[in-house]
Amino acid sequence: MSCPICSRKSDAKYRPFCSKRCADIDLGRWMSGNYAxxxxxxxxxxxxxxxxSEPPAKPH
Incomplete structure (x- = not known):
C-alpha cells in the first residue's frame, strides 16, 4: 500500500501513511476544511x- 500523501510505501506504525509527517499533513487538511x-x-x-451572505467575522 502506498501513502496517499506522497506515494511512498506505507509504514505499519502510521498506516495508511508512510510517516507521522504525512499523517499530520492529512489531519491538517481535514481540520482546515480542504476535505469535505x-x-x-x-x-x-x-x-x-x-x-x-453574512459579512466576514472580524479577528480578535
Missing amino acids: IPSDDPEDLEKAAEAL
Whole structure:
C-alpha cells in the first residue's frame, strides 16, 4: 500500500501513511476544511447560503 500523501510505501506504525509527517499533513487538511463531504440536505444548503451572505467575522 502506498501513502496517499506522497506515494511512498506505507509504514505499519502510521498506516495508511508512510510517516507521522504525512499523517499530520492529512489531519491538517481535514481540520482546515480542504476535505469535505458534500451534502444534499436542503437545510445545509440554506445554512451555507446564509453564511455566504453574512459579512466576514472580524479577528480578535
